[in-house]
Amino acid sequence: MDTKSTGKNGRYYRAHVSSFNTNVLYLKTPWIPAWWSAAFPGAGHIIHGSYAKGFILFLWEFYVNVNAKINAAMVYSFTGQFEQAAEVINPQWALLYIPVYIASIWDSYRKTVDINKLYILAQHEKIPIVPYNLSSLALNFLDRRQPRLAAIWSALMPGMGHLYLKRLPVGFFLLVCWMVCSYYGNLLPAIHLLLIGNFKESISTLNIQWVLFMPSLYGFSIYESYVLAVEYNKLFKQEQYDFFKNNYQSLPLKLRKYT
Structure with a gap:
């Protein structure tokens, strides 16, 4: 946030509005970012607005998971094909995967607790937005945004809800991730075969290693775009309230009685 433009210096800010993004502090239940980090490492950090760490963990998840074949092994395990799961997984990469996965969950939980404290301090300090x-x-x-509309855009194409909210870094990143997973997972050819009635061929066309990334990406995109729209609306109302209170509401204001 540009402190010079506010006319007041301070330590803790509630929001930062830049040309390409709006980052905002708001109270979160610590288990929610931790859960999203468990679903997809890096997602919990993106919820915090920690883009650098979140994007790196996203790329790490793609690279290590694909080399370890963890998603494929999970599918075989869920379907009772334990021997195939043991054959397909790469133990060397899988052992590298586990520590970072656990650390991602722990760090997103810990950071949520700290951010909640910063939010309380920022609310108390009330630096102009x-x-x-x-x-x-x-x-x-x-501006006012429609949470349902943000969720609908994310449901149609992950990342578009974030672009609607002017959260450009996350929006384009999720959009590219979805396109990569769709391409390598053979999602669109499988959908085409499904629509023309070739069910078995449709299933066999899918690359389960890449397709299993998609439910987490899809759910995360819808969830975060909806929550952000709600929080942006709260921030907009708070900024309007503070502005009118500081500039137009006089403390000794008295209303005259007309008879």
């Missing part, structure tokens, strides 16, 4: 950012490349501003 800059609702508008204009640069030579982009424009971003606080």
Whole structure:
């Protein structure tokens, strides 16, 4: 946040509105980011707005999981094909996977607790929010958003709900991840075969190693876009309230009685 534009310096800010993104502090249940980190490492950190760590963990999940064949082994295990699961998994990569996976869950939980404390301090300090950012490349501003519409866009194509909310880094990142998983998972050819009635061929076309990434990506995109829309609306209302209170509401205001 640009403290010069607020006219007041402070330690803790509730939000940062940049040209390409709006990052906001809000209270979260610590188990929710931890759960999303368990579903897909890095997702919990993206919820916090820690994009660098979240994106790196996302890429790590793709790279190590694909080399370890963990998703494929999980599918074989769930269907009772334990011998095939043991054959397909790569123990060397799988052993590298486990420590980082656990650390991702723990770190997202720990960070949620700390961010909740920062949110309380920021609410107490009440540094003015800059609702508008204009640069030579982009424009971003606080506005009312429709949470259901954000969720619908994410359901149609993961990442689009975040683009609707002007959360461009996450939006484009999720969009690219979904496209990569769809391509390597052979999702669209499988859907085409399903629509023309070739059910067995449709299932055999899928690459289960890549397809198993998609439910977590899909659910996370819908969930976070909806929650962010709700929090952005709260931030917009708070900024409006603070502005009118500080600039137009006089403390000794008295209403005259008309008879």
